[in-house]
Amino acid sequence: MSGGVAAPSPVATPAPAVVVSPNAPAGATPQAQSPVIATPPFATPTPAASSAAPSAAQTTFPASSAATATPVQAPISPAPSAIIAPVAAPAAPVAPAAYAPPAPAPVVDTAPAVAPVSPAIPPVSAPAVFAAPPAAPAPVAAPTPVLAPAPAPAPEPAKSSWLSRFVPSAAPAPVPAPAPTPSAEPATASEPAAAESPKASWMTRLRNGLSKTGQSITTLFIGVKVDENLFDELETALIMSDAGVEAATSLLTALRARVKKERIEDGERVKVVLRELIAAHLKPLERTFDLSRSTPVVTMITGVNGAGKTTSIGKLARHFQQNGKPVLLAAGDTFRAAAREQLVEWGRRNNVTVIAQDGGDPAAVAFDAVQSGRARNMGVVMVDTAGRLPTQTHLMEELKKIRRVIAKADNTAPHEVLLVIDGNTGQNALQQIKAFDDAIGLTGLIVTKLDGTAKGGILAAVAAGRNGVRPVPVYWIGVGEGIDDLQPFVADEFAGALLGMTS
Template sequence: MAGAPAAGAPAFDESAAIASAPLAPAVPKPPAQPAPVPAPPLAEEAPAPSAAERTEPDAAQSVAPASAPAARQSWLARLKKGLSRTGQSLGGLFVGVKVDESLFEELETALIMADAGMEATGKLLTALRARVRKERLEDAAQVKAALRDILADHLAPLEKPFPLGRAKPLVIMIAGVNGAGKTTSIGKLANHFQAQGAKVLLAAGDTFRAAAREQLMEWGARNNVTVIAQEGGDPAAVAFDAVNAGRARVVDVVMVDTAGRLPTQLHLMEELKKIKRVIGKADGDAPHEVLLVVDGNTGQNAIAQIRAFDAAIDLTGLVVTKLDGTAKGGTLAAVAAGSQGVRPIPVYWIGVGEGLNDLQPFVAREFAAALLGD
């Protein structure tokens, strides 16, 4: 049965976690290389291969810094292309038209079709009408610029810098349905954090999906990051061991991958809650961040996912992926509006492709411009 531990795997006694797994001892300062830390009791350690063993170049060395202006401009161009479906639909309405009621009606239809939802659409158009009246805007280009500003202000509550460094190690639990790009996003974030000077440790807590462990280990190899893993078994045990190993190695970030699941799979959602509780037993303040990876192509279904996962594990942030195909993008407007019972949860990163630097921090004004095709 999906969601059950692999046959023969030891059951993880949540109540005895602290007693059975002693806190990692202090690591004496060595003259050259770090002293080896004993392997966790339930998980095996999957270190990154040496330079001679790796078949791919070290990502941190082969990729230009994500903050480079040229790279950023290239990324913004791809974001605009990825949202071109909505950009053409919305932006095209302002070409050669009069500013009258028919324009507002067409904007309403286009926003709803872009997955913005009724509540966000109503708020945006109410604000736009008021501004058009107040400033007596008569030119369609001026109205488009006004909508861009209003949309940016609407999305602004979702823009928040990721608090890297507020805890050591910063323990990040990452959830999401299968196919959302969760494990790939973890690999990209590992590279992103390393570029900022952070030492990273990964935990392969997705013990149910075929090849998920191997996929994360491959990302660990690319980034030269150690992965705590085991074949099958209890994902909560892997998470517990990884947090202890992270403290022993004095790393900056521990990222815990979890098995993909649908919000309707209640038994698997309970397993997700258990992982979070057990992480808290390894570190009383952890997890410090609980992120949900959402496929940007799922439209209004993303709202249902956010609501369900937030109810189960109290999300602190979102990672929106795959804004490089048929994504409409209006879903974030619905999140910002608190539509259908969701909270305006911060969007830390959005992704437009498969490259390491294709996952970038969310900036409300940039996203608003891309939605309008600017």
């Protein structure tokens, strides 16, 4: 979702909270209710859970059955966070650890029968504690003819489009039959059967996206004489891709040396060597997101407006769950309803719980989410934040506050602070990295929209690490709008795509 989020300064307006089940009617907006504690179908509060709950009150969504309870004083936020629970799954009478991967196709938009949630469960003082759909149906009020396993919401429009774009191109690898992907996510019935290996397809999109650079560089090598003209043209092409003068110059210096040393006279061979050099240059940015840490891995997601934060969170939720890590989301943009709704929608698709709040302090939502994530033994807690420009000082201060408050909920957190960068941003990305890094100490980058930009060379500029820009690692790259369109950053693959190489 793009669009300027000129989020106002946080105002700690007491706000009612909501609990939304993903099987609530699609598009339903969490309705603010009078402050109540709705005990989700999840867990019996454990001591840890009880102590963890900072929220004052919560409401269910659709909240017809919310049980009232005495609001509890929130240490951080006077405004309770909303809990948008993943599935209208039966309650888990058991502890938080009992998270089970989403039951088959949980999302039912047609069955408004919200959850077996609340009614029968006694009000508790630990509102933030809830568990995702456990396997065991609860003996709780679940008479509602809920959840026929439902088709997940909308199909991914982007997916079919990139697939169709891919069809005409040569698929080098043997075509695997529509793979019965062991996905933790409910299968989307409309998901198109892959006609080529997933790897080939995202590489194709990346290559297509970077094609302006790729094509121009590729044409330079055809029947070319390996001489100073070629080097000059290569250098220019790299600069045009936003690699930056320093990186381009340094790469070409190394290329000249290799060509001379190895007495290379073949243009194609020069291209291979350039790929190696670019890959080596980018290699320091390659870093795997460590999921083996003691959980939950609390991850802040930041960036300018429209960079792709929320979309990336949706994609990551799927990725983490596929890797056996239960996910909890926090809607840290408390001011823009559309931003929350977008996150809730991703929560629905992934069958994960979203903690949100209508108005109020984003830091409080983050606090609640971390507490809740700990109590429930989540694998990853992702905190979305409102888009902001580095020049909006008060909003950058707000980010710092979110970071500080997260640390109050878990003094080792946040474990990851990610900046999402739109791949089209060009050299301005460097300023963004510096400003966010200075403010909140980045641990990694997600570079999005590389399926549609000729500016992929920006990563070479990042890797060069000049002008006070720390070469922050790149965990993932976004190559489309679909839920699967996020890939780990691999320097060699990226270098190949940048040069328009097919393998």
